[in-house]
Amino acid sequence: MKPFTEDVLEVIRSIPEGRVMTYGQVARAAGSPRAARQVARVLHSMSRKYGLPWHRVINAKGEIALKNEEAAYEQQMSLESEGIVVINGRISLNQFQYEKES
């Protein structure tokens, strides 16, 4: 597994319960500011086997990005079980976005 991938996994694992990060934010934290799509790809193909808190990653607009209805529903349930408020598939980034401090 490549360093970038490992960094992405580590960043995702570091998101605390009850908080979210965006794809772009994860990419930046992993050292590749323009690799937001790769984050999506990693999540798509690796979240199951690596037991990631995949539900805590959303898009820059604060929305659940999954197209698949069932999966999107599952994500919403997981988020709500941690106290994150989801309204019309959208989360308030102001309230729930995790900002790593320096």
Add this chain to the structure above:
DNA sequence: GCCATGGCTAGTA
């Protein structure tokens, strides 16, 4: 070639 993006326009109201 895939991907669960993102940011910036054009075009509507």
Add this chain to the structure above:
DNA sequence: GCCATGGCTAGTA
């Protein structure tokens, strides 16, 4: 709604 972006997993041979 368009399109530039980029690092690589899964699956075949």
